[in-house]
Amino acid sequence: MAEISWELFDRQVAACTMCPLCQNIHNKVPGQGDKQSPLMFIGEGPGQVEDEEGLAFVGPAGQLLTRMLAAISLPRDRVYICNIVKCRPPNNRVPEEVEAEACKLHLRMQVALVKPKVIVLLGSTAAKNTLGPEIRITRDRGRWFERKGVWMMPTYHPSALLRDASKKAEAWEDMQSLRDKLMELGLYEDIYGGAK
Numbered sequence: 001m002a003e004i005s006w007e008l009f010d011r012q013v014a015a016c017t018m019c020p021l022c023q024n025i026h027n028k029v030p031g032q033g034d035k036q037s038p039l040m041f042i043g044e045g046p047g048q049v050e051d052e053e054g055l056a057f058v059g060p061a062g063q064l065l066t067r068m069l070a071a072i073s074l075p076r077d078r079v080y081i082c083n084i085v086k087c088r089p090p091n092n093r094v095p096e097e098v099e100a101e102a103c104k105l106h107l108r109m110q111v112a113l114v115k116p117k118v119i120v121l122l123g124s125t126a127a128k129n130t131l132g133p134e135i136r137i138t139r140d141r142g143r144w145f146e147r148k149g150v151w152m153m154p155t156y157h158p159s160a161l162l163r164d165a166s167k168k169a170e171a172w173e174d175m176q177s178l179r180d181k182l183m184e185l186g187l188y189e190d191i192y193g194g195a196k
């Protein structure tokens with residue numbers, strides 16, 4: 001296999017036609033943030049604003065994510081944020097299995113390049129595609145899973161919190177658990193400390 005690099009990743013995503021989602025988009029949304037961060041967030045797929053701007057989590061759900069991070073004193077530009085699929089599904093529908101599978105080539109390269117120690121899976125699509133189809137977000141949110149030395153936690157997608165405010169208390173518990181995990185691993189100061 002050719003040596004991986006961000007240049008290769010960018011070219012690979014730009015040239016990708018492995019599923020039909022790229023046929024109806026304005027921009028691909030590869031993901032962005034601190035490429036050396038020990039903390040990665042994975043969402044589902046770009047929405048309308050993300051498609052227009054080519055950036056992940058910049059619409060209403062993204063603004064909520066920024067506030068959730070701020071609530072545990074994590075500056076957003078110190079984490080890496082991306083999605084399961086890099087092209088917006090029509091009408092924000094859930095990506096189909098073949099679309100998510102095709103796009104995993106890109107996600108795997110991203111994870112290999114960032115080398116996060118902790119990954120937060122935002123919503124059911126991210127959780128199922130990363131941890132396995134048996135994951136149930138309402139049952140498994142807030143649980144920690146270790147995979148090949150990387151700690152992963154599913155939590156509600158910020159869009160779900162915008163639709164149903166009653167989920168916010170559990171989401172807050174999950175953010176506190178994230179902060180505790182980062183502290184336990186000695187990573188919290190790394191991320192927070194570089195903020196100023």
Ligand code: URA
Nearest residue numbers: 043044045047056057
């Ligand atoms: N929802 C997602 O899953 N990802 C985004 O980038 C925006 C909204």
